[in-house]
Amino acid sequence: MIRYLIKKLIILSILLFFVSIAVFSVLFVLPGDPAQIILGINATPETLANLRAELGLDKSFIAQYMDWVGNLVSGRGNRSINYDIPVYDLILSSLAVTGPLALLAMVFAVIFSLPFGVYAARRQNRPGDVTVMFFTQLGLATPEFWLGILLILLLSVHWGLFSAGGFPGWSTDFWGSLKALILPAFALGIIRAAILTRLTRSSLLEVLHEDYIRTARAKGLRERTVIYVHALKNALIPVLTILGLQLGQLMAGAIIIENVYYLPGLGRLVFQAIGQRDLPVVRDIVLFMATAVVLVNFVVDLCYAGLDPRVRLE
Amino acid sequence: MNHSLLDIENLSVYFDTPEGVVRAVDGISFDLAPGETLGLVGESGCGKSVTSLSILGLIPTPPGRIKSGRIKFEDRDLIGLDTENLRRIRGRDIAMIFQEPMTSLNPVLPIGRQVAEPLMVHKDLTKSEAFQEAATWLDRVKIPAARKRLSDYPHQLSGGMRQRVMIAMAMVCRPKLLIADEPTTALDVTIQAQILSLMIGLKQELGMSLLLITHDLGVVAQMASRVVVMYAGQVVEEAAVTDIFDQPFHPYTQGLLKSMPRLRVRGDSRSQRLNEIPGTVPLLTEVIRGCKFADRCPHVFKRCRQQQPELFVIRNGQRARCWLKSYPERRTT
Numbered sequence: 282m283i284r285y286l287i288k289k290l291i292i293l294s295i296l297l298f299f300v301s302i303a304v305f306s307v308l309f310v311l312p313g314d315p316a317q318i319i320l321g322i323n324a325t326p327e328t329l330a331n332l333r334a335e336l337g338l339d340k341s342f343i344a345q346y347m348d349w350v351g352n353l354v355s356g357r358g359n360r361s362i363n364y365d366i367p368v369y370d371l372i373l374s375s376l377a378v379t380g381p382l383a384l385l386a387m388v389f390a391v392i393f394s395l396p397f398g399v400y401a402a403r404r405q406n407r408p409g410d411v412t413v414m415f416f417t418q419l420g421l422a423t424p425e426f427w428l429g430i431l432l433i434l435l436l437s438v439h440w441g442l443f444s445a446g447g448f449p450g451w452s453t454d455f456w457g458s459l460k461a462l463i464l465p466a467f468a469l470g471i472i473r474a475a476i477l478t479r480l481t482r483s484s485l486l487e488v489l490h491e492d493y494i495r496t497a498r499a500k501g502l503r504e505r506t507v508i509y510v511h512a513l514k515n516a517l518i519p520v521l522t523i524l525g526l527q528l529g530q531l532m533a534g535a536i537i538i539e540n541v542y543y544l545p546g547l548g549r550l551v552f553q554a555i556g557q558r559d560l561p562v563v564r565d566i567v568l569f570m571a572t573a574v575v576l577v578n579f580v581v582d583l584c585y586a587g588l589d590p591r592v593r594l595e
Numbered sequence: 596m597n598h599s600l601l602d603i604e605n606l607s608v609y610f611d612t613p614e615g616v617v618r619a620v621d622g623i624s625f626d627l628a629p630g631e632t633l634g635l636v637g638e639s640g641c642g643k644s645v646t647s648l649s650i651l652g653l654i655p656t657p658p659g660r661i662k663s664g665r666i667k668f669e670d671r672d673l674i675g676l677d678t679e680n681l682r683r684i685r686g687r688d689i690a691m692i693f694q695e696p697m698t699s700l701n702p703v704l705p706i707g708r709q710v711a712e713p714l715m716v717h718k719d720l721t722k723s724e725a726f727q728e729a730a731t732w733l734d735r736v737k738i739p740a741a742r743k744r745l746s747d748y749p750h751q752l753s754g755g756m757r758q759r760v761m762i763a764m765a766m767v768c769r770p771k772l773l774i775a776d777e778p779t780t781a782l783d784v785t786i787q788a789q790i791l792s793l794m795i796g797l798k799q800e801l802g803m804s805l806l807l808i809t810h811d812l813g814v815v816a817q818m819a820s821r822v823v824v825m826y827a828g829q830v831v832e833e834a835a836v837t838d839i840f841d842q843p844f845h846p847y848t849q850g851l852l853k854s855m856p857r858l859r860v861r862g863d864s865r866s867q868r869l870n871e872i873p874g875t876v877p878l879l880t881e882v883i884r885g886c887k888f889a890d891r892c893p894h895v896f897k898r899c900r901q902q903q904p905e906l907f908v909i910r911n912g913q914r915a916r917c918w919l920k921s922y923p924e925r926r927t928t
């Protein structure tokens with residue numbers, strides 16, 4: 282376990298090193314001068330030059346990279362050009378939206394996909410299965426934003442059950458904040474549930490042909506026990522992989538849905554920061570996203586070890 | 596026979612496959628008395644496993660289906676028994692051990708739990724009582740440090756140990772009938788001997804019946820009192836074990852005996868090749884008018900290709916599906 286942790290940490294640092302170089306290079310060559318954007322098109326060359334010097338934009342590639350990494354490593358952190366506050370604070374406040382949104386979305390995804398996947402597998406090729414498969418096909422073909430808009434139209438505009446967007450903030454209005462996340466999380470979750478349902482079904486069908494399932498039946502176990510204890514625990518192992526990927530992806534922010542629902546999450550933050558050429562914010566967020574994916578991966582590994590005794594964390 | 600524990604009558608099991616209907620089991624009958632050990636032998640693919648699985652209603656349907664027949668167990672027909680009643684028989688009255696110890700145990704559940712499960716469903720034992728009993732059984736099948744092993748997972752055990760776990764799991768409810776489908780085929784020779792002697796010991800102790808499926812006549816000689824020989828989904832010969840070895844009637848049985856390594860030696864040079872029956876088993880999708888063994892039979896004559904022989908009585912307790920009974924002069928060499 283200790284060895285495993287050390288290995289993960291080494292992988293994480295190598296990954297972050299390459300990601301930092303990649304993101305820095307891409308943003309470096311990207312057209313669009315932050316100073317110009319801040320000062321507007323009427324700025325004089327002198328004020329522009331002054332601001333560029335102040336922001337360190339006139340230094341060499343290496344020097345700028347060292348500045349950036351130096352700030353991160355020393356704990357000083359970088360400041361947003363646009364808001365003039367530490368990027369750290371920006372990320373943290375966005376994460377307070379994106380984190381719960383991602384988790385809630387995965388909760389929706391799991392509570393829909395598991396029961397329907399099991400149901401479909403047990404009725405393979407019969408009407409119940411065909412119906413479930415039809416809806417998953419629909420889910421796979423539905424764009425997130427479209428479902429999001431549809432939900433707003435139906436549940437917010439038409440029935441007035443939810444607000445149509447915006448986020449009051451956890452400290453101001455806890456329940457209101459939670460409620461604001463339900464529709465977007467549902468939209469994100471239901472679409473991910475489509476893949477997970479199909480995966481649960483096919484994985485379970487495969488496991489049901491295994492010899493140990495025949496053994497379980499030969500013992501006279503109830504069908505319930507055979508399915509939910511003997512089969513499902515095995516069938517969930519591949520499902521967990523995709524679930525982890527989805528969660529990692531959601532933790533990095535759901536740009537489109539956050540924009541549809543006006544949620545101040547990571548996706549919106551990075552979206553705006555790119556538009557404003559707020560380079561320190563973009564760089565730090567991309568690094569953070571890479572870290573988040575690795576961390577989720579780590580949690581998935583722990584779950585693997587919990588499900589499958591043959592997996593050793595090394 | 597009224598006193599039999601298991602009585603299979605005219606059982607046919609078909610599989611609907613893209614290649615056509617596979618007649619895996621085609622009208623077989625045999626019975627098994629309480630306490631008896633019956634050997635069911637035949638080449639790979641002749642329908643031994645399908646027969647044993649249909650006893651417990653474990654044929655995957657579709658593609659499989661029971662075409663016809665009766666499987667009487669203690670005056671109840673298991674075919675057509677509702678799932679709930681069948682489930683109560685499985686693991687309690689009839690238990691089964693499978694060929695592949697590597698894949699027959701659930702890889703993600705501790706073996707203690709897997710052995711204790713039949714007790715919890717059939718005997719209403721509490722979890723701790725069942726685990727207690729499971730530990731006792733693991734001990735009886737000679738798993739060292741049984742109590743400590745309860746929380747082990749299958750991958751931590753060797754093949755032989757896993758088969759011992761399978762035996763313990765099958766025995767915990769003290770079944771009246773144990774079906775062992777090639778219990779030692781996947782194991783190496785020394786382990787085979789240990790597992791067989793373990794089964795002999797347990798059988799004597801509990802007095803259960805044993806349906807022993809194998810293609811190893813040596814195992815049959817050691818364990819069984821009566822033998823049923825299957826070929827291409829049919830019973831071709833049935834006899835007491837001594838008669839099978841001393842005076843086999845069916846050319847297929849004779850071929851099987853010749854291919855047995857141990858009986859072959861007798862002064863011959865050791866390098867002599869295993870005497871296999873030439874030819875291959877017919878496709879089970881074909882409908883064959885005559886004897887199914889005709890293509891491989893050294894004594895084949897006209898009648899064999901025209902009409903299927905019935906199971907003729909050869910002598911008391913011995914029957915064979917062969918026209919040589921009516922035409923003994925046709926037996927060459």
Ligand SMILES: Nc1ncnc2c1ncn2[C@@H]1O[C@H](COP(=O)(O)OP(=O)(O)OP(=O)(O)O)[C@@H](O)[C@H]1O
Pocket residue numbers: 610612617619637638639640641642643644645646655658659810879
């Ligand atoms: N699920 C299935 N679908 C289609 N055909 C099947 C199925 N199960 C068994 N069969 C067919 O039934 C026939 C008998 O198979 P069975 O497993 O009973 O053979 P066996 O005598 O046990 O052989 P072995 O010694 O290899 O275990 C085979 O020809 C096989 O093709």
Ligand SMILES: [Mg+2]
Pocket residue numbers: 643644645694776777
């Ligand atoms: Mg078999």
